[in-house]
Amino acid sequence: MKLNTEEIMEMEKIKRINLINSVSGIKPANLIGTVSNKGVSNLAIFSSVVHIGANPPLLGFILRPYNEIRRDTYQNIMDNYYYTINHIHLNFVEQAHYTSAKFEEEVSEFDMCRLNEEYIDDFPTPFVRESKIKMGMEFKKIIPIEINDTSLIIGKIKILVMPDEATDELGQVDPAKVNNVGVSGLNSYYSLKKIGQFPYARKEEMPDFSKL
Amino acid sequence: MKLNTEEIMEMEKIKRINLINSVSGIKPANLIGTVSNKGVSNLAIFSSVVHIGANPPLLGFILRPYNEIRRDTYQNIMDNYYYTINHIHLNFVEQAHYTSAKFEEEVSEFDMCRLNEEYIDDFPTPFVRESKIKMGMEFKKIIPIEINDTSLIIGKIKILVMPDEATDELGQVDPAKVNNVGVSGLNSYYSLKKIGQFPYARKEEMPDFSKL
Numbered sequence: 001m002k003l004n005t006e007e008i009m010e011m012e013k014i015k016r017i018n019l020i021n022s023v024s025g026i027k028p029a030n031l032i033g034t035v036s037n038k039g040v041s042n043l044a045i046f047s048s049v050v051h052i053g054a055n056p057p058l059l060g061f062i063l064r065p066y067n068e069i070r071r072d073t074y075q076n077i078m079d080n081y082y083y084t085i086n087h088i089h090l091n092f093v094e095q096a097h098y099t100s101a102k103f104e105e106e107v108s109e110f111d112m113c114r115l116n117e118e119y120i121d122d123f124p125t126p127f128v129r130e131s132k133i134k135m136g137m138e139f140k141k142i143i144p145i146e147i148n149d150t151s152l153i154i155g156k157i158k159i160l161v162m163p164d165e166a167t168d169e170l171g172q173v174d175p176a177k178v179n180n181v182g183v184s185g186l187n188s189y190y191s192l193k194k195i196g197q198f199p200y201a202r203k204e205e206m207p208d209f210s211k212l
Numbered sequence: 213m214k215l216n217t218e219e220i221m222e223m224e225k226i227k228r229i230n231l232i233n234s235v236s237g238i239k240p241a242n243l244i245g246t247v248s249n250k251g252v253s254n255l256a257i258f259s260s261v262v263h264i265g266a267n268p269p270l271l272g273f274i275l276r277p278y279n280e281i282r283r284d285t286y287q288n289i290m291d292n293y294y295y296t297i298n299h300i301h302l303n304f305v306e307q308a309h310y311t312s313a314k315f316e317e318e319v320s321e322f323d324m325c326r327l328n329e330e331y332i333d334d335f336p337t338p339f340v341r342e343s344k345i346k347m348g349m350e351f352k353k354i355i356p357i358e359i360n361d362t363s364l365i366i367g368k369i370k371i372l373v374m375p376d377e378a379t380d381e382l383g384q385v386d387p388a389k390v391n392n393v394g395v396s397g398l399n400s401y402y403s404l405k406k407i408g409q410f411p412y413a414r415k416e417e418m419p420d421f422s423k424l
Contacts, residue, residue: 001379002332003372008269015383020266022385023347023372025299026394026404027263028237050262050274051239053360054232057220060357062262062272087237094410095421101413114421120214135235141359145272145366147352148265152364154357160215160235167213171227172397173234181407182238182394185384188409192238192394192402198306200399201313209307209326 022185029183031096031115032061033084033126034076036105041117041126042072043099043109047183049085057157059085059137065149072105077153081139082124086131090179093189123159132178133162168197234397241395243308243327244273245296245338246288248317253329253338254284255311255321259395261297269369271297271349277361284317289365293351294336298343302391305401335371344390345374380409 008016027047034042052058063074077083088096092115099109110117110126117126123136137155144151166178175192182190199205220228239259246254264270275286289295300308304327311321322329322338329338335348349367356363378390387404394402411417 001372001374001376005269005368005370008369008372009267011383016269017266018383019372019379019385020269020369021263022379022387023269023345023369023374024261024263024271024297025240025242025392026238026387028239030237048262049236050260051233051236052274052357053362054229055221055360057217057228057232057235058360059236060274062264085236090407093408094419095424097410098413098415098418098421101415101418103415112415112418112421114424133235141357143355143357143364145264145353145355145364147366148267148270150265152355152357154359156217157220157232157235158217160213160220160231162213162235164213167231167234168400170397170399171223171230172400173231174400175234175238175396176402180237182404184387185382187382187412188380188384188386189407190388190404191407192404195302195393195401195403196305197400198309201310203310203313203315203324206310206313206324207306209310209324212307212326 018185026182026184026190029088029096029181029189031086031088031099031128031131032073033086033128034073035080035125036072036076037079040106041108041110042076043115043128044073045096045099052154058140058154059157060152060154063151063153077139083137083139083155084125084127085135085137086128087133088181089132090181090191092130093181097187120159120161133166133173135160230397238394238396238402241300241308241393241401243298243300243311243340243343244285245298245340246285247292247337248284248288249291252318253320253322254288255327255340256285257308257311264366270352270366271369272364272366275363275365289351295349295367296337296339297347297349298340299345300393301344302393302403304342305393309399332371332373345378345385347372
């Protein structure tokens with residue numbers, strides 16, 4: 001299959017959306033938790049969480065256009081500054097998927113999808129109890145992406161909670177150890193199996209690829 | 213393990229970088245191909261490629277600070293506007309990893325890591341022949357992320373090449389069908405196994421989670 005921009009744009013809309021949402025490779029599967037000014041908790045699945053930097057610890061995610069549909073996650077973050085990012089694991093992937101259904105404003109996706117709220121220390125926004133790796137985030141910046149009316153939301157990690165055994169000797173999270181999932185497109189989920197860990201790449205220590 | 217911002221910042225530097233680079237979940241593994249004004253091709257591994265939109269088809273990626281080290285990918289895109297994004301598969305993951313070593317400016321990572329350049333139609337920048345899913349990108353926008361001197365680079369898909377069998381009936385890429393890998397942190401790689409595909413989430417069609 002070889003498609004140019006014009007051929008992509010001529011595709012049937014749903015097929016085009018499915019295709020372009022899946023051409024970047026495997027995506028992380030996270031639930032973002034917020035609370036509205038009326039005290040209603042909200043939970044939404046996002047596949048666009050991305051590392052921004054480690055000093056200070058910053059993560060971003062891409063938000064769809066404001067005016068497209070109701071955007072509870074956006075409004076709640078703008079109103080209250082705090083949100084949680086919770087990893088999705090094999091044992092509740094279907095519940096997590098259904099947080100994307102359009103519920104009434106006054107109901108919580110925690111209730112509708114049978115996921116439990118968990119409050120940690122004095123962090124003002126609920127975490128997902130079922131999630132093993134979770135972060136309390138403080139909103140830092142919204143960066144408009146004018147080319148298609150999306151935005152990059154950046155937050156700082158205020159609190160990070162996970163089992164000690166989720167990291168390896170280098171301090172790196174091993175997502176397979178907590179049965180994390182990845183997502184492709186809008187609705188396909190994948191389990192992860194570690195296949196290799198290579199040292200920091202130095203040209204003096206390269207394997208001999210000439211034998212290939 | 214429970215860490216607040218201050219405790220994260222007090223960690224030993226490499227451990228902190230490893231930890232924060234791996235807390236967002238599994239990341240896509242892509243090689244970005246460019247060419248310099250001197251005609252030297254460049255290949256660099258990126259784990260931050262993110263979906264920006266399907267209308268028009270846009271992808272972004274996060275670029276580290278300009279002044280941190282030599283940034284061939286950035287300079288080449290600024291000079292020549294075109295780049296390629298190439299998925300990484302199981303059979304060349306170690307070669308792909310070593311594109312991150314610091315080679316001299318006049319040598320190509322294609323040569324050093326024994327990956328083959330492939331030119332497709334009149335697209336001016338080389339693709340990775342070993343990659344089954346690859347895109348020719350046109351630079352559209354660089355958005356500064358001033359909070360930590362990184363940038364979001366956005367490009368439009370000009371050409372998309374992949375095997376017909378890489379997509380499912382919904383038009384979605386199934387990364388497991390082409391042995392795609394994901395990455396955690398800076399150097400751990402994962403194979404993918406499809407575990408479920410759920411319909412577009414409508415609240416009227418929700419499974420009965422009350423039995424859980």
